Amino acid sequence: MIGAVMNAVAEPVVSVGADAGVDAPRLREIPYNYTSFSDREIVIRLLGADEWTLLDELRGERRTGRSARMLFEVLGDIWVVERNPYLQDDLTDNPKRQALIVEALRHRIAEIEKRRQAQSGADPDRDAKVARLVASASRAIDRFEASFPETAALRKRTRRVLGRHTHRDNIAFDGLARVSHVTDATDWRVEYPFVVLYPDTEDEVRGLVEGCIELGLTIVPRGGGTGYTGGACPLTPRAAVINTEKLERLSGVERIAIPGRAEPVTTIDAGAGVVTRRVMEAAEREGLVFAVDPTSADASCIGGNVAMNAGGKKAVLWGTAVDNLLSWRMVTPDAEWIEVERQDHNLGKIHDAPVATFAVRRLARDGTSVISTETIRVPGARFRKEGLGKDVTDKFLEGLPGVQKEGCDGIITSARFVLHRMPPAVRTVCLEFFGQVRDSVPSIVEIKRYLDQGPAARSSRASSTSTSAT
Ligand SMILES: Cc1cc2nc3c(=O)[nH]c(=O)nc-3n(C[C@H](O)[C@H](O)[C@H](O)COP(=O)(O)OP(=O)(O)OC[C@H]3O[C@@H](n4cnc5c(N)ncnc54)[C@H](O)[C@@H]3O)c2cc1C
Numbered sequence: 001m002i003g004a005v006m007n008a009v010a011e012p013v014v015s016v017g018a019d020a021g022v023d024a025p026r027l028r029e030i031p032y033n034y035t036s037f038s039d040r041e042i043v044i045r046l047l048g049a050d051e052w053t054l055l056d057e058l059r060g061e062r063r064t065g066r067s068a069r070m071l072f073e074v075l076g077d078i079w080v081v082e083r084n085p086y087l088q089d090d091l092t093d094n095p096k097r098q099a100l101i102v103e104a105l106r107h108r109i110a111e112i113e114k115r116r117q118a119q120s121g122a123d124p125d126r127d128a129k130v131a132r133l134v135a136s137a138s139r140a141i142d143r144f145e146a147s148f149p150e151t152a153a154l155r156k157r158t159r160r161v162l163g164r165h166t167h168r169d170n171i172a173f174d175g176l177a178r179v180s181h182v183t184d185a186t187d188w189r190v191e192y193p194f195v196v197l198y199p200d201t202e203d204e205v206r207g208l209v210e211g212c213i214e215l216g217l218t219i220v221p222r223g224g225g226t227g228y229t230g231g232a233c234p235l236t237p238r239a240a241v242i243n244t245e246k247l248e249r250l251s252g253v254e255r256i257a258i259p260g261r262a263e264p265v266t267t268i269d270a271g272a273g274v275v276t277r278r279v280m281e282a283a284e285r286e287g288l289v290f291a292v293d294p295t296s297a298d299a300s301c302i303g304g305n306v307a308m309n310a311g312g313k314k315a316v317l318w319g320t321a322v323d324n325l326l327s328w329r330m331v332t333p334d335a336e337w338i339e340v341e342r343q344d345h346n347l348g349k350i351h352d353a354p355v356a357t358f359a360v361r362r363l364a365r366d367g368t369s370v371i372s373t374e375t376i377r378v379p380g381a382r383f384r385k386e387g388l389g390k391d392v393t394d395k396f397l398e399g400l401p402g403v404q405k406e407g408c409d410g411i412i413t414s415a416r417f418v419l420h421r422m423p424p425a426v427r428t429v430c431l432e433f434f435g436q437v438r439d440s441v442p443s444i445v446e447i448k449r450y451l452d453q454g455p456a457a458r459s460s461r462a463s464s465t466s467t468s469a470t
Contacts, residue, residue: 081101190233224275272413
């Protein structure tokens with residue numbers, strides 16, 4: 001398989017878009033660059049920014065044809081492996097093939113060097129630039145060659161360290177797992193994850209975080225991968241994506257006593273990996289409403305909903321995730337358990353509450369005994385920007401952990417939400433707006449306020465309007 005796509009030593013491949021003899025500008029000269037990275041970005045990543053400048057200067061002289069093409073072939077071969085985890089798997093399993101590729105790369109660089117030496121003296125400045133590029137490319141090949149044993153060693157260590165906290169099958173390095181976790185709904189692709197972890201239970205998460213810290217891996221939590229901000233996309237080749245899909249414990253509807261309210265309240269408790277739609281259905285079966293209803297509900301997960309403070313159509317009535325959260329558990333980036341509990345839930349939109357109070361409890365390693373408690377009090381209005389469902393510009397939210405943080409301050413492992421009851425009757429209004437969305441939103445808010453006033457207030461307002469009109 002590899003042999004079919006890699007350049008053979010004896011037969012240099014003509015660059016993508018290259019047309020021998022035609023003096024037309026070529027969009028991409030690095031072969032196999034079917035990625036979203038430009039040639040410039042690839043050269044900078046593999047050789048460095050100064051080398052890109054050098055290469056550009058040499059190409060400006062238009063005397064580099066054959067050598068430049070061979071250099072691009074070297075970069076193309078390295079790049080195609082770096083961007084294809086299936087090729088990496090294949091090479092990792094076949095040391096002989098690895099050696100052949102490295103040999104082919106070195107052969108090309110040796111050819112460039114031979115040509116340089118043959119022409120040296122004619123133009124010392126140009127000669128020095130080519131020598132620098134040859135040296136950089138040789139170092140890139142060294143790194144490429146070293147990457148295989150380094151990766152193998154780190155994989156072995158990772159299996160050993162993380163294997164203490166989860167089943168070995170939950171630690172995945174294979175191409176399919178890595179390709180499936182390189183991006184989210186943004187389709188932004190920067191780095192493939194080093195490893196993908198699939199904890200079986202909430203309890204495993206703390207140990208996995210601790211293990212990743214020991215291994216020097218950057219942790220990226222992931223739910224359904226429907227996020228539109230790129231938050232689940234790894235940005236470093238040493239990233240561990242923690243996929244929460246197996247954390248699918250769902251309590252069913254529970255009426256429980258909650259802090260600050262005399263009467264029990266209907267709630268539901270869900271593992272971070274429960275698909276949002278499942279929670280909505282569980283509530284509906286009891287004639288209740290789970291108000292966190294993003295359009296992506298068939299694929300998004302509860303942890304992702306909390307981390308993004310998601311909301312959908314019902315946000316108009318009951319707000320987004322933050323309004324409906326009663327409590328949640330998470331593991332901080334320093335591998336500590338915390339549990340956050342709202343102390344004064346108003347069973348409505350959080351910005352209608354003068355103050356929202358949260359108890360943040362640090363728990364022992366067992367995830368149950370409380371070590372310390374901190375209280376966060378936030379004026380309800382601070383959670384919203386006037387007229388907006390959620391204020392995406394404010395990630396901090398007065399330091400409230402987990403919510404709207406895109407996974408940056410820890411991994412949510414489960415969350416409990418309040419449930420609502422739909423009014424006994426529903427009427428639908430169909431409105432059509434023309435022009436800009438920004439103009440329609442205030443109208444919707446105004447219509448909603450008007451309807452909220454109730455029939456008596458509406459009829460008195462209508463009669464005063466008609467009086468003033470006459
Ligand atoms: C078609 C479509 C429609 C959408 N409609 C809406 C909508 O109506 N309303 C809305 O608000 N959004 C919407 N979204 C955006 C997206 O679905 C939501 O943000 C959703 O909450 C993301 O959940 P997820 O499980 O897919 O998260 P992911 O995409 O997996 O992750 C999103 C972010 O959350 C972090 N994260 C995931 N799980 C955890 C966890 N357990 N702990 C900590 N951090 C975590 C990730 O690291 C990442 O930063 C839509 C997206 C699509 C593709």
